[in-house]
Amino acid sequence: MKTLFLATALLFSSLMVSATETKVMIRAKAKDAKFIGSSLGGAHIIIRNKLNQRILAEGNTSGSTGNTDLIMKTPKVRGNSIADEQTGGFLATVDIDEPTFVTIEVISPLSNRQAQAAVSTEMWLIPGKNILGEGIILEIPGYIIDILKPRTHQYIGLNTIKNKPFLFQANIVMMCGCVIEKGGIWNSDEIEVKGILKKDGKFIKNIDLSWVSTNLFEGSDMINTAGNYELTLYAYHAKTGNTGVDKVNYVVFE
Known part of the structure:
Protein backbone atom coordinates (compact mmCIF):
# COMPACT_ATOMS: atom_id res chain seq x y z
CA MET A 1 0.00 0.00 0.00
CA LYS A 2 2.85 2.36 0.94
CA THR A 3 4.62 1.63 -2.35
CA LEU A 4 1.43 2.33 -4.31
CA PHE A 5 0.95 5.61 -2.46
CA LEU A 6 4.53 6.70 -3.24
CA ALA A 7 4.16 5.77 -6.88
CA THR A 8 0.93 7.75 -7.16
CA ALA A 9 2.52 10.75 -5.44
CA LEU A 10 5.51 10.66 -7.79
CA LEU A 11 3.24 10.44 -10.83
CA PHE A 12 1.15 13.38 -9.64
CA SER A 13 4.31 15.33 -8.91
CA SER A 14 5.69 14.71 -12.40
CA LEU A 15 2.43 15.88 -13.93
CA MET A 16 2.53 19.06 -11.88
CA VAL A 17 6.12 19.73 -12.88
CA SER A 18 5.36 19.24 -16.57
CA ALA A 19 2.54 21.83 -16.53
CA THR A 20 3.77 25.12 -17.98
CA GLU A 21 2.53 28.55 -16.93
CA THR A 22 1.08 30.35 -19.93
CA LYS A 23 -0.15 33.96 -19.82
CA VAL A 24 -2.96 35.31 -21.98
CA MET A 25 -4.24 38.90 -22.06
CA ILE A 26 -7.99 39.05 -22.72
CA ARG A 27 -9.75 42.34 -23.45
CA ALA A 28 -13.42 43.22 -23.99
CA LYS A 29 -14.20 46.10 -26.33
CA ALA A 30 -17.57 47.72 -26.93
CA LYS A 31 -18.62 47.72 -30.57
CA ASP A 32 -17.88 51.11 -32.17
CA ALA A 33 -16.41 52.29 -28.85
CA LYS A 34 -13.68 51.66 -26.27
CA PHE A 35 -12.59 48.96 -23.86
CA ILE A 36 -14.53 47.72 -20.83
CA GLY A 37 -12.56 48.41 -17.67
CA SER A 38 -12.87 49.28 -14.01
CA SER A 39 -15.23 52.25 -14.43
CA LEU A 40 -18.02 49.89 -15.56
CA GLY A 41 -17.17 47.13 -13.09
CA GLY A 42 -15.22 45.16 -15.67
CA ALA A 43 -16.19 42.35 -18.02
CA HIS A 44 -16.12 38.77 -16.73
CA ILE A 45 -13.72 36.42 -18.48
CA ILE A 46 -13.83 32.60 -18.41
CA ILE A 47 -11.28 30.36 -20.14
CA ARG A 48 -12.36 26.70 -20.43
CA ASN A 49 -10.77 23.57 -21.78
CA LYS A 50 -12.97 22.88 -24.82
CA LEU A 51 -12.68 19.10 -24.41
CA ASN A 52 -13.90 18.72 -20.83
CA GLN A 53 -15.23 22.25 -20.04
CA ARG A 54 -12.87 22.58 -17.07
CA ILE A 55 -12.28 26.23 -16.12
CA LEU A 56 -8.60 27.06 -16.56
CA ALA A 57 -8.80 30.75 -15.58
CA GLU A 58 -11.50 33.22 -14.57
CA GLY A 59 -11.64 36.89 -13.56
CA ASN A 60 -12.70 40.43 -14.44
CA THR A 61 -11.09 43.00 -16.69
CA SER A 62 -9.68 46.08 -14.96
CA GLY A 63 -8.01 49.27 -16.09
CA SER A 64 -9.02 52.25 -18.22
CA THR A 65 -11.30 52.37 -21.25
CA GLY A 66 -8.25 53.24 -23.33
CA ASN A 67 -6.98 56.14 -25.41
CA THR A 68 -9.89 57.71 -27.30
CA ASP A 69 -7.76 59.19 -30.10
CA LEU A 70 -5.88 55.93 -30.62
CA ILE A 71 -9.02 53.77 -30.65
CA MET A 72 -11.55 56.01 -32.37
CA LYS A 73 -9.60 58.51 -34.50
CA THR A 74 -6.31 56.94 -35.59
CA PRO A 75 -6.46 54.79 -38.75
CA LYS A 76 -5.77 51.16 -37.90
CA VAL A 77 -2.43 49.93 -39.28
CA ARG A 78 -1.39 46.29 -39.19
CA GLY A 79 0.94 45.66 -36.27
CA ASN A 80 -0.07 48.79 -34.36
CA SER A 81 -1.88 48.15 -31.09
CA ILE A 82 -4.97 50.08 -30.00
CA ALA A 83 -4.30 49.15 -26.35
CA ASP A 84 -1.68 50.55 -23.99
CA GLU A 85 -0.47 49.52 -20.53
CA GLN A 86 -3.43 51.22 -18.81
CA THR A 87 -6.12 49.76 -21.08
CA GLY A 88 -8.59 47.45 -19.38
CA GLY A 89 -7.95 43.73 -19.64
CA PHE A 90 -7.64 40.45 -17.74
CA LEU A 91 -4.25 38.76 -17.63
CA ALA A 92 -5.04 35.06 -17.33
CA THR A 93 -2.48 32.53 -16.14
CA VAL A 94 -3.14 29.04 -17.44
CA ASP A 95 -1.20 25.89 -16.48
CA ILE A 96 -1.15 23.41 -19.36
CA ASP A 97 1.20 20.56 -20.25
CA GLU A 98 0.25 20.20 -23.92
CA PRO A 99 -1.39 22.29 -26.67
CA THR A 100 -4.96 22.84 -25.44
CA PHE A 101 -8.01 23.97 -27.40
CA VAL A 102 -9.92 26.48 -25.26
CA THR A 103 -13.09 28.53 -25.24
CA ILE A 104 -12.71 32.15 -24.13
CA GLU A 105 -15.99 33.74 -23.01
CA VAL A 106 -16.64 37.38 -22.12
CA ILE A 107 -19.76 38.41 -20.18
CA SER A 108 -20.51 42.13 -19.89
CA PRO A 109 -21.76 44.41 -18.42
CA LEU A 110 -21.82 42.71 -15.02
CA SER A 111 -23.96 45.31 -13.27
CA ASN A 112 -26.65 45.79 -15.93
CA ARG A 113 -28.41 42.46 -16.48
CA GLN A 114 -30.88 43.76 -19.06
CA ALA A 115 -27.96 44.75 -21.30
CA GLN A 116 -25.72 41.77 -20.52
CA ALA A 117 -24.25 39.91 -23.46
CA ALA A 118 -21.92 36.91 -23.76
CA VAL A 119 -19.38 36.69 -26.57
CA SER A 120 -16.91 33.84 -27.08
CA THR A 121 -14.16 32.57 -29.29
CA GLU A 122 -12.09 29.38 -29.53
CA MET A 123 -8.36 28.95 -30.02
CA TRP A 124 -5.30 26.83 -29.25
CA LEU A 125 -3.06 27.69 -26.32
CA ILE A 126 0.51 26.38 -26.49
CA PRO A 127 2.39 25.72 -23.22
CA GLY A 128 4.75 28.60 -22.41
CA LYS A 129 3.74 30.63 -25.49
CA ASN A 130 2.32 33.81 -23.96
CA ILE A 131 -0.20 36.01 -25.76
CA LEU A 132 0.40 39.50 -24.42
CA GLY A 133 0.34 43.11 -25.64
CA GLU A 134 -3.01 43.82 -27.26
CA GLY A 135 -3.89 40.19 -26.57
CA ILE A 136 -7.22 38.65 -27.52
CA ILE A 137 -9.99 41.21 -28.06
CA LEU A 138 -13.66 40.23 -27.99
CA GLU A 139 -16.26 42.73 -29.12
CA ILE A 140 -19.47 43.39 -27.18
CA PRO A 141 -22.31 44.94 -29.23
CA GLY A 142 -25.15 47.08 -27.92
Missing part, protein backbone atom coordinates in the same frame (compact mmCIF):
# COMPACT_ATOMS: atom_id res chain seq x y z
CA TYR A 143 -26.13 49.87 -25.54
CA ILE A 144 -26.78 49.97 -21.81
CA ILE A 145 -30.23 51.48 -21.23
CA ASP A 146 -31.79 52.36 -17.89
CA ILE A 147 -35.36 53.73 -17.87
CA LEU A 148 -35.48 56.44 -15.20
CA LYS A 149 -39.08 57.62 -15.58
CA PRO A 150 -41.49 56.03 -14.97
CA ARG A 151 -40.02 53.74 -12.31
CA THR A 152 -40.55 49.98 -12.23
CA HIS A 153 -44.03 49.12 -10.91
CA GLN A 154 -44.67 52.77 -9.99
CA TYR A 155 -48.29 53.56 -9.00
CA ILE A 156 -49.42 56.88 -10.47
CA GLY A 157 -52.71 58.60 -9.71
CA LEU A 158 -54.60 59.54 -12.87
CA ASN A 159 -55.64 62.88 -11.38
CA THR A 160 -51.96 63.91 -11.09
CA ILE A 161 -51.15 63.40 -14.79
CA LYS A 162 -54.42 63.76 -16.71
CA ASN A 163 -54.26 66.38 -19.48
CA LYS A 164 -50.57 67.01 -18.71
CA PRO A 165 -47.44 65.85 -20.60
CA PHE A 166 -46.26 62.59 -19.03
CA LEU A 167 -42.45 62.39 -18.98
CA PHE A 168 -40.49 59.38 -20.23
CA GLN A 169 -36.78 59.45 -19.42
CA ALA A 170 -33.85 57.08 -19.99
CA ASN A 171 -30.09 57.00 -19.49
CA ILE A 172 -28.21 55.45 -22.43
CA VAL A 173 -24.47 54.73 -22.67
CA MET A 174 -22.17 52.67 -24.84
CA MET A 175 -21.26 49.18 -23.60
CA CYS A 176 -17.95 50.58 -22.30
CA GLY A 177 -19.70 53.42 -20.44
CA CYS A 178 -18.61 55.96 -23.07
CA VAL A 179 -20.83 59.04 -23.15
CA ILE A 180 -23.39 59.90 -25.80
CA GLU A 181 -23.48 63.59 -26.68
CA LYS A 182 -25.05 65.76 -29.34
CA GLY A 183 -22.43 66.05 -32.09
CA GLY A 184 -19.93 63.99 -30.06
CA ILE A 185 -17.87 60.93 -31.03
CA TRP A 186 -20.96 58.91 -30.10
CA ASN A 187 -23.45 61.29 -31.64
CA SER A 188 -26.98 61.28 -30.24
CA ASP A 189 -28.29 62.62 -33.56
CA GLU A 190 -27.43 59.27 -35.18
CA ILE A 191 -29.23 57.12 -32.60
CA GLU A 192 -32.93 56.38 -32.84
CA VAL A 193 -34.49 56.18 -29.38
CA LYS A 194 -38.13 55.18 -29.17
CA GLY A 195 -40.56 53.82 -26.62
CA ILE A 196 -43.24 51.24 -27.46
CA LEU A 197 -46.17 51.84 -25.12
CA LYS A 198 -48.80 49.22 -24.25
CA LYS A 199 -51.84 49.39 -21.99
CA ASP A 200 -53.37 46.21 -20.59
CA GLY A 201 -51.29 44.20 -23.06
CA LYS A 202 -52.34 46.12 -26.18
CA PHE A 203 -50.19 48.46 -28.24
CA ILE A 204 -51.13 52.13 -27.90
CA LYS A 205 -48.43 54.23 -29.57
CA ASN A 206 -44.74 54.87 -30.15
CA ILE A 207 -43.00 57.56 -28.09
CA ASP A 208 -40.04 59.45 -29.59
CA LEU A 209 -37.25 60.35 -27.19
CA SER A 210 -34.51 62.89 -27.89
CA TRP A 211 -31.21 63.83 -26.27
CA VAL A 212 -31.37 66.53 -23.56
CA SER A 213 -27.98 66.20 -21.78
CA THR A 214 -25.08 63.77 -21.48
CA ASN A 215 -26.52 60.24 -21.91
CA LEU A 216 -30.02 61.47 -21.03
CA PHE A 217 -32.97 61.10 -23.42
CA GLU A 218 -36.51 62.35 -22.83
CA GLY A 219 -39.92 62.26 -24.45
CA SER A 220 -43.49 62.95 -23.36
CA ASP A 221 -47.09 62.15 -24.22
CA MET A 222 -50.55 62.35 -22.73
CA ILE A 223 -51.86 59.51 -20.58
CA ASN A 224 -55.53 60.04 -19.75
CA THR A 225 -56.81 56.57 -18.84
CA ALA A 226 -56.11 54.21 -15.97
CA GLY A 227 -54.60 50.78 -16.57
CA ASN A 228 -51.53 48.56 -16.47
CA TYR A 229 -48.88 50.09 -18.69
CA GLU A 230 -45.73 48.61 -20.22
CA LEU A 231 -42.97 50.67 -21.82
CA THR A 232 -40.34 48.95 -23.99
CA LEU A 233 -37.63 51.43 -24.86
CA TYR A 234 -35.00 50.79 -27.52
CA ALA A 235 -31.96 52.49 -29.03
CA TYR A 236 -30.81 51.74 -32.58
CA HIS A 237 -27.80 52.93 -34.58
CA ALA A 238 -28.16 52.16 -38.28
CA LYS A 239 -24.46 52.59 -39.19
CA THR A 240 -23.13 50.01 -36.72
CA GLY A 241 -26.20 47.90 -35.97
CA ASN A 242 -25.83 48.57 -32.24
CA THR A 243 -29.08 48.06 -30.34
CA GLY A 244 -30.24 48.14 -26.73
CA VAL A 245 -33.53 47.63 -24.87
CA ASP A 246 -34.99 48.21 -21.41
CA LYS A 247 -38.53 47.58 -20.22
CA VAL A 248 -40.65 48.87 -17.36
CA ASN A 249 -44.19 48.22 -16.10
CA TYR A 250 -46.20 50.80 -14.18
CA VAL A 251 -49.78 51.33 -13.04
CA VAL A 252 -52.07 54.33 -13.54
CA PHE A 253 -55.01 54.23 -11.14
CA GLU A 254 -58.23 56.25 -10.73
Whole structure:
Protein backbone atom coordinates (compact mmCIF):
# COMPACT_ATOMS: atom_id res chain seq x y z
CA MET A 1 0.00 0.00 0.00
CA LYS A 2 2.85 2.36 0.94
CA THR A 3 4.62 1.63 -2.35
CA LEU A 4 1.43 2.33 -4.31
CA PHE A 5 0.95 5.61 -2.46
CA LEU A 6 4.53 6.70 -3.24
CA ALA A 7 4.16 5.77 -6.88
CA THR A 8 0.93 7.75 -7.16
CA ALA A 9 2.52 10.75 -5.44
CA LEU A 10 5.51 10.66 -7.79
CA LEU A 11 3.24 10.44 -10.83
CA PHE A 12 1.15 13.38 -9.64
CA SER A 13 4.31 15.33 -8.91
CA SER A 14 5.69 14.71 -12.40
CA LEU A 15 2.43 15.88 -13.93
CA MET A 16 2.53 19.06 -11.88
CA VAL A 17 6.12 19.73 -12.88
CA SER A 18 5.36 19.24 -16.57
CA ALA A 19 2.54 21.83 -16.53
CA THR A 20 3.77 25.12 -17.98
CA GLU A 21 2.53 28.55 -16.93
CA THR A 22 1.08 30.35 -19.93
CA LYS A 23 -0.15 33.96 -19.82
CA VAL A 24 -2.96 35.31 -21.98
CA MET A 25 -4.24 38.90 -22.06
CA ILE A 26 -7.99 39.05 -22.72
CA ARG A 27 -9.75 42.34 -23.45
CA ALA A 28 -13.42 43.22 -23.99
CA LYS A 29 -14.20 46.10 -26.33
CA ALA A 30 -17.57 47.72 -26.93
CA LYS A 31 -18.62 47.72 -30.57
CA ASP A 32 -17.88 51.11 -32.17
CA ALA A 33 -16.41 52.29 -28.85
CA LYS A 34 -13.68 51.66 -26.27
CA PHE A 35 -12.59 48.96 -23.86
CA ILE A 36 -14.53 47.72 -20.83
CA GLY A 37 -12.56 48.41 -17.67
CA SER A 38 -12.87 49.28 -14.01
CA SER A 39 -15.23 52.25 -14.43
CA LEU A 40 -18.02 49.89 -15.56
CA GLY A 41 -17.17 47.13 -13.09
CA GLY A 42 -15.22 45.16 -15.67
CA ALA A 43 -16.19 42.35 -18.02
CA HIS A 44 -16.12 38.77 -16.73
CA ILE A 45 -13.72 36.42 -18.48
CA ILE A 46 -13.83 32.60 -18.41
CA ILE A 47 -11.28 30.36 -20.14
CA ARG A 48 -12.36 26.70 -20.43
CA ASN A 49 -10.77 23.57 -21.78
CA LYS A 50 -12.97 22.88 -24.82
CA LEU A 51 -12.68 19.10 -24.41
CA ASN A 52 -13.90 18.72 -20.83
CA GLN A 53 -15.23 22.25 -20.04
CA ARG A 54 -12.87 22.58 -17.07
CA ILE A 55 -12.28 26.23 -16.12
CA LEU A 56 -8.60 27.06 -16.56
CA ALA A 57 -8.80 30.75 -15.58
CA GLU A 58 -11.50 33.22 -14.57
CA GLY A 59 -11.64 36.89 -13.56
CA ASN A 60 -12.70 40.43 -14.44
CA THR A 61 -11.09 43.00 -16.69
CA SER A 62 -9.68 46.08 -14.96
CA GLY A 63 -8.01 49.27 -16.09
CA SER A 64 -9.02 52.25 -18.22
CA THR A 65 -11.30 52.37 -21.25
CA GLY A 66 -8.25 53.24 -23.33
CA ASN A 67 -6.98 56.14 -25.41
CA THR A 68 -9.89 57.71 -27.30
CA ASP A 69 -7.76 59.19 -30.10
CA LEU A 70 -5.88 55.93 -30.62
CA ILE A 71 -9.02 53.77 -30.65
CA MET A 72 -11.55 56.01 -32.37
CA LYS A 73 -9.60 58.51 -34.50
CA THR A 74 -6.31 56.94 -35.59
CA PRO A 75 -6.46 54.79 -38.75
CA LYS A 76 -5.77 51.16 -37.90
CA VAL A 77 -2.43 49.93 -39.28
CA ARG A 78 -1.39 46.29 -39.19
CA GLY A 79 0.94 45.66 -36.27
CA ASN A 80 -0.07 48.79 -34.36
CA SER A 81 -1.88 48.15 -31.09
CA ILE A 82 -4.97 50.08 -30.00
CA ALA A 83 -4.30 49.15 -26.35
CA ASP A 84 -1.68 50.55 -23.99
CA GLU A 85 -0.47 49.52 -20.53
CA GLN A 86 -3.43 51.22 -18.81
CA THR A 87 -6.12 49.76 -21.08
CA GLY A 88 -8.59 47.45 -19.38
CA GLY A 89 -7.95 43.73 -19.64
CA PHE A 90 -7.64 40.45 -17.74
CA LEU A 91 -4.25 38.76 -17.63
CA ALA A 92 -5.04 35.06 -17.33
CA THR A 93 -2.48 32.53 -16.14
CA VAL A 94 -3.14 29.04 -17.44
CA ASP A 95 -1.20 25.89 -16.48
CA ILE A 96 -1.15 23.41 -19.36
CA ASP A 97 1.20 20.56 -20.25
CA GLU A 98 0.25 20.20 -23.92
CA PRO A 99 -1.39 22.29 -26.67
CA THR A 100 -4.96 22.84 -25.44
CA PHE A 101 -8.01 23.97 -27.40
CA VAL A 102 -9.92 26.48 -25.26
CA THR A 103 -13.09 28.53 -25.24
CA ILE A 104 -12.71 32.15 -24.13
CA GLU A 105 -15.99 33.74 -23.01
CA VAL A 106 -16.64 37.38 -22.12
CA ILE A 107 -19.76 38.41 -20.18
CA SER A 108 -20.51 42.13 -19.89
CA PRO A 109 -21.76 44.41 -18.42
CA LEU A 110 -21.82 42.71 -15.02
CA SER A 111 -23.96 45.31 -13.27
CA ASN A 112 -26.65 45.79 -15.93
CA ARG A 113 -28.41 42.46 -16.48
CA GLN A 114 -30.88 43.76 -19.06
CA ALA A 115 -27.96 44.75 -21.30
CA GLN A 116 -25.72 41.77 -20.52
CA ALA A 117 -24.25 39.91 -23.46
CA ALA A 118 -21.92 36.91 -23.76
CA VAL A 119 -19.38 36.69 -26.57
CA SER A 120 -16.91 33.84 -27.08
CA THR A 121 -14.16 32.57 -29.29
CA GLU A 122 -12.09 29.38 -29.53
CA MET A 123 -8.36 28.95 -30.02
CA TRP A 124 -5.30 26.83 -29.25
CA LEU A 125 -3.06 27.69 -26.32
CA ILE A 126 0.51 26.38 -26.49
CA PRO A 127 2.39 25.72 -23.22
CA GLY A 128 4.75 28.60 -22.41
CA LYS A 129 3.74 30.63 -25.49
CA ASN A 130 2.32 33.81 -23.96
CA ILE A 131 -0.20 36.01 -25.76
CA LEU A 132 0.40 39.50 -24.42
CA GLY A 133 0.34 43.11 -25.64
CA GLU A 134 -3.01 43.82 -27.26
CA GLY A 135 -3.89 40.19 -26.57
CA ILE A 136 -7.22 38.65 -27.52
CA ILE A 137 -9.99 41.21 -28.06
CA LEU A 138 -13.66 40.23 -27.99
CA GLU A 139 -16.26 42.73 -29.12
CA ILE A 140 -19.47 43.39 -27.18
CA PRO A 141 -22.31 44.94 -29.23
CA GLY A 142 -25.15 47.08 -27.92
CA TYR A 143 -26.13 49.87 -25.54
CA ILE A 144 -26.78 49.97 -21.81
CA ILE A 145 -30.23 51.48 -21.23
CA ASP A 146 -31.79 52.36 -17.89
CA ILE A 147 -35.36 53.73 -17.87
CA LEU A 148 -35.48 56.44 -15.20
CA LYS A 149 -39.08 57.62 -15.58
CA PRO A 150 -41.49 56.03 -14.97
CA ARG A 151 -40.02 53.74 -12.31
CA THR A 152 -40.55 49.98 -12.23
CA HIS A 153 -44.03 49.12 -10.91
CA GLN A 154 -44.67 52.77 -9.99
CA TYR A 155 -48.29 53.56 -9.00
CA ILE A 156 -49.42 56.88 -10.47
CA GLY A 157 -52.71 58.60 -9.71
CA LEU A 158 -54.60 59.54 -12.87
CA ASN A 159 -55.64 62.88 -11.38
CA THR A 160 -51.96 63.91 -11.09
CA ILE A 161 -51.15 63.40 -14.79
CA LYS A 162 -54.42 63.76 -16.71
CA ASN A 163 -54.26 66.38 -19.48
CA LYS A 164 -50.57 67.01 -18.71
CA PRO A 165 -47.44 65.85 -20.60
CA PHE A 166 -46.26 62.59 -19.03
CA LEU A 167 -42.45 62.39 -18.98
CA PHE A 168 -40.49 59.38 -20.23
CA GLN A 169 -36.78 59.45 -19.42
CA ALA A 170 -33.85 57.08 -19.99
CA ASN A 171 -30.09 57.00 -19.49
CA ILE A 172 -28.21 55.45 -22.43
CA VAL A 173 -24.47 54.73 -22.67
CA MET A 174 -22.17 52.67 -24.84
CA MET A 175 -21.26 49.18 -23.60
CA CYS A 176 -17.95 50.58 -22.30
CA GLY A 177 -19.70 53.42 -20.44
CA CYS A 178 -18.61 55.96 -23.07
CA VAL A 179 -20.83 59.04 -23.15
CA ILE A 180 -23.39 59.90 -25.80
CA GLU A 181 -23.48 63.59 -26.68
CA LYS A 182 -25.05 65.76 -29.34
CA GLY A 183 -22.43 66.05 -32.09
CA GLY A 184 -19.93 63.99 -30.06
CA ILE A 185 -17.87 60.93 -31.03
CA TRP A 186 -20.96 58.91 -30.10
CA ASN A 187 -23.45 61.29 -31.64
CA SER A 188 -26.98 61.28 -30.24
CA ASP A 189 -28.29 62.62 -33.56
CA GLU A 190 -27.43 59.27 -35.18
CA ILE A 191 -29.23 57.12 -32.60
CA GLU A 192 -32.93 56.38 -32.84
CA VAL A 193 -34.49 56.18 -29.38
CA LYS A 194 -38.13 55.18 -29.17
CA GLY A 195 -40.56 53.82 -26.62
CA ILE A 196 -43.24 51.24 -27.46
CA LEU A 197 -46.17 51.84 -25.12
CA LYS A 198 -48.80 49.22 -24.25
CA LYS A 199 -51.84 49.39 -21.99
CA ASP A 200 -53.37 46.21 -20.59
CA GLY A 201 -51.29 44.20 -23.06
CA LYS A 202 -52.34 46.12 -26.18
CA PHE A 203 -50.19 48.46 -28.24
CA ILE A 204 -51.13 52.13 -27.90
CA LYS A 205 -48.43 54.23 -29.57
CA ASN A 206 -44.74 54.87 -30.15
CA ILE A 207 -43.00 57.56 -28.09
CA ASP A 208 -40.04 59.45 -29.59
CA LEU A 209 -37.25 60.35 -27.19
CA SER A 210 -34.51 62.89 -27.89
CA TRP A 211 -31.21 63.83 -26.27
CA VAL A 212 -31.37 66.53 -23.56
CA SER A 213 -27.98 66.20 -21.78
CA THR A 214 -25.08 63.77 -21.48
CA ASN A 215 -26.52 60.24 -21.91
CA LEU A 216 -30.02 61.47 -21.03
CA PHE A 217 -32.97 61.10 -23.42
CA GLU A 218 -36.51 62.35 -22.83
CA GLY A 219 -39.92 62.26 -24.45
CA SER A 220 -43.49 62.95 -23.36
CA ASP A 221 -47.09 62.15 -24.22
CA MET A 222 -50.55 62.35 -22.73
CA ILE A 223 -51.86 59.51 -20.58
CA ASN A 224 -55.53 60.04 -19.75
CA THR A 225 -56.81 56.57 -18.84
CA ALA A 226 -56.11 54.21 -15.97
CA GLY A 227 -54.60 50.78 -16.57
CA ASN A 228 -51.53 48.56 -16.47
CA TYR A 229 -48.88 50.09 -18.69
CA GLU A 230 -45.73 48.61 -20.22
CA LEU A 231 -42.97 50.67 -21.82
CA THR A 232 -40.34 48.95 -23.99
CA LEU A 233 -37.63 51.43 -24.86
CA TYR A 234 -35.00 50.79 -27.52
CA ALA A 235 -31.96 52.49 -29.03
CA TYR A 236 -30.81 51.74 -32.58
CA HIS A 237 -27.80 52.93 -34.58
CA ALA A 238 -28.16 52.16 -38.28
CA LYS A 239 -24.46 52.59 -39.19
CA THR A 240 -23.13 50.01 -36.72
CA GLY A 241 -26.20 47.90 -35.97
CA ASN A 242 -25.83 48.57 -32.24
CA THR A 243 -29.08 48.06 -30.34
CA GLY A 244 -30.24 48.14 -26.73
CA VAL A 245 -33.53 47.63 -24.87
CA ASP A 246 -34.99 48.21 -21.41
CA LYS A 247 -38.53 47.58 -20.22
CA VAL A 248 -40.65 48.87 -17.36
CA ASN A 249 -44.19 48.22 -16.10
CA TYR A 250 -46.20 50.80 -14.18
CA VAL A 251 -49.78 51.33 -13.04
CA VAL A 252 -52.07 54.33 -13.54
CA PHE A 253 -55.01 54.23 -11.14
CA GLU A 254 -58.23 56.25 -10.73
